[in-house]
Amino acid sequence: MTGIIERPATTGPITAPNWGLTKFLDPLRVPPALRPHSWRHDAITIPMVTKHQRLHSQLPPSTLWTYAGHFPGPTIDVRTGEQLRISWSNEIDGEFPLVAVQGPVADAPASRPGRELDRPGYSVIDGVADLPAWTVVHLHGARTNAGNDGWAHNAGLKGTSQLTEYQNAQPAMPLWYHDHAMAITRFNVHTGLAGMYLIRDDEEDALDLPHGDHEIPLVITDRNLDTDPATGALTGQLLFKVPVVPNGPMIPFTGPFTLVNGVIWPHLDVNARWYRFRLLNAANSRFYTLNLVDEDNRPVNDAVRLIGTDGGLLPVPAELPAAGLTVAPAERFDVLIDFSRFKGRKLKLRNADPRLGTVEPDLMEFRVDGRAKHDPFRLPATISTSYTRLVHGSTLPEDHDHVWVALLLNAEGHPEMWDLEELDTPDPGGEGIIQLADPAGPLRTFRMIGKIFDDTTGIFIDHDRWAVWNILHVANGGPAHPIHIHLTEFQALFRRAFTTTFDQAAARTTAPLAGFTDVPLEKYEEGWKDTIIVNPGQWVSVAGRFGGGTGEFMYHCHILDHEDEGMMRPFVVHPPEVAKFHVHPGGGHHHDG
Template sequence: MTRKLEKFVDMLPKMSVATPLKKDNHTAYYEVTMEEFTQKLHRDLEETKLWGYNRQFPGPLFDVKQGEPVDVKWINQLPDNHFLPVDHSIFHDGHDAEVRTVTHLHGMETEPDSDGYPEAWFTKDFQHVGPFFKREIYHYPNHQRGATLWYHDHAMGMTRLNVYAGLVGMYILRDKREESLKLPKGEYEIPLILLDRSFHDDGSLLYPNQPDNASENLPNPSIVPFFQGDTLLVNGKVWPYLEVEPRLYRFRLLNASNGRSYQLYLDSGQSFFQIGTDGGLLRKPVKLDRFTLEPAERADLLIDFSNYAGEEIILKNDLGPNPDPEDETFDVMKFKVSLPLSEEGTNNIPKRLSYIPSLKGNRITAHRNLKLTGTTDEYGRPLPLLNGKKWADPVTEKPGLGTTEIWSFINIMGFTHPIHLHLIQFQILDRRPFDLAHYNETGEIKYTGPARPPELNERGYKDTVAAHSGEVTRVIVRFAPYSGQYVWHCHVLEHEDYDMMRPYLIID
């Protein structure tokens, strides 16, 4: 357990913006290098060894416009050996390279060769490559609507360790509709990447070698079924503070934690407005007092500090009615409304944000019932699965290009899974509870109530959905604009590494 660290002593870092090396025919070309380095994450911690994009944690912020394509060469210059515990027993492709990377731009509509397929990994200087490796330079068309996206490592069997080591960053795609709304911008628009970590006393990252109470027959190191750090970071600083003016701000939140969900609210008791989610702007703002952010989900928020000059406000994480008194993760960061108002800015919240056509009118070509379940492996370790299939099993989901399907996630496990589909943004239809105990006895779905529509702040485009225990969560998906092989998986990183991830194939 990390020793107690004083909260709110470090200022929230601003993320540096990525700059292209060149522009040709409206395409910007970037090179981003993954390297090992050290960074100070708290005033009272020694510098921490990390892996980062361009030697930064989080990586550089991409800030790009719709219709202006981007090419990125992701370069692996990491050491040959990992500094976190690698479990070689879970690799699938016959190669045991310890340091393998491939970057996935989460939420981007791009062709399969640029998607960051888990088996398209590569090692330092591309000396070894995975069976699906096709190209060194990834192309991002940026033709979709504006949204808060993010990029992170996605290498087969290594995602949890590479992301925990620091390979994560944000990617903001802007469009003209967003610009027309006169939302807070510049220094009044602030990305916030939420993470959790644990530390040794010397400041190094702590990640377990084996599960608690591991039996003697387990591999060592062995993957753990789930992990939450005991310390919260925002933009790479432990429990930071941010000085703000008494005016309206825009915050783009990303939950980049391995497995932690957040239930966020302000201790001032004030409401805020959510204006966007994974796939961009909502139809209209949603007034909230608190909300949940599962791993990989994003939330675009407007917070008005106009009436709080001179006050301090803490962004809190609700740990439930009976929290562990030793748990320090009830605080996220502090806002100090201490800056003078530098210029008159509008504090008006737009009444309408964007047009989102419903997919319900499309012809539905398939209904798929997909169970979130699990078993145990030969060592007795938990093995969470999608529809009872392992990664290496033959592809079973093969939608046609341009078709629309309804996918029903039937969660018969005891906790929520954030389910992510690559390539597309879907819409949530509803969630319906069923009797989990009855199912476990009989294998029969017995509904215990009516279907309920998605929460108001989920009624936009999404690429990650919270599929709760004992519920059927239905999403409607149009599979476009590209054909080829992609993946869908749980975004608890320990789950997707082993083995809650499946390929799916869009057939042209």
């Protein structure tokens, strides 16, 4: 894999592999922390504003849309049970700050800067430059009423505010906030509209984890940049350049530049002691498989421990998987690194994901001080004493709902997501049918009841009730999808591989899904999560409790391009006393006895 030559930027034409930028030149930027209750405030205003910010010191400033003038936005730090009201105020000025271009997939345009409109097959993506500042904020992972959740259609224009109330009635966990506007989430988030939100509690406090300057958010993104047509130099202009399959779908965005906390390839000076990093993949679609490596690119992952996931603390510290930690878009990890044995050395966070292609694998560099430092922290054997593993027939209540979802590719090769209802009758024939030879029971037949956001709502769950979501990725190939379910934290119950018989042209299975084999879960996948990777040819089952809010929520693929292009569906959580009076289409879930 091509490495980046560390040399100053040039004023001449820019070529690979480093596009004229020096690796690890700039210090990591740490977003400011907002702790409203320490100011004795339970209500704050966060403006969305245009900001000019350098993504690298060798670049001109980039025009961004930001929360409170920062990319990433400020880290909001609250305690469990402390209600917070936020007015998200749209004060964005100026034109949409992206140049959006498409090019032929065979030419791999995503790996190069510059709009390249002089090349055959390249064109501007119509309409992106004309987009207004139309925004709505979703606090990802929050248990809140639907009116505060950031419903995609409820975006507002400049001069309006979104008033939200977050009860924070959930354990310590890392949330994040980002734009969720219907059909343009991929573009709005790409402008810079994302930030972290941390909830803390007494259980976390008792661990006396590294804190203050030794607890640092790491928000990972990727971007592309335009070039000057005369000189070839990078301009700092954000470039949304994507490949397009002839007569087929647009491929989701990935870029050649990796940013951590809004800085391209930064460095961080650290003491020779334990640090806590709150890791977030805020990229549109890129997966990262992360390893900590030394100067010779040899993994030193034994210095790393995972202590938490999207939904809070793990029961015990977990080692990184042998091949590295795969982090899908929207996933968060609570990571401890012990730098004590690396005095005076340099380490790197490096991406080994096979989908990386020719893009630079390094994300950032850690520069460890050569002096010994007193460190009171000792890694405990137990992290969360409140954690309970969900198991059918014991800790998971027997009386729960089942939801069935299919992920697939349509006849044009475009990814889709279907709500399914189970039929009590044999296969009726036609499109939209999924059959499954359930290893735990009889043949099951499902019918699609909705596949785009504005189709009929088919999933209704009683408030405070447990539901098991069964997600079937029936495509024969295609991408893995990180599926996010709003309102709840869940645990993965199992992964099962199967032989898929889904026919894209016929839009149905031609024989029941069969040949099921269990795929072992990673230890961290047994933790509480709100986003789960579903690979092709797999059945992933997750269980969560739907309390803390009511109303109409969303679930979707968190590859933002897929979400915007149809892989998002609604579901309703309502009081059971109201549900019996509600006339709605049947199906979508059933109650187990």
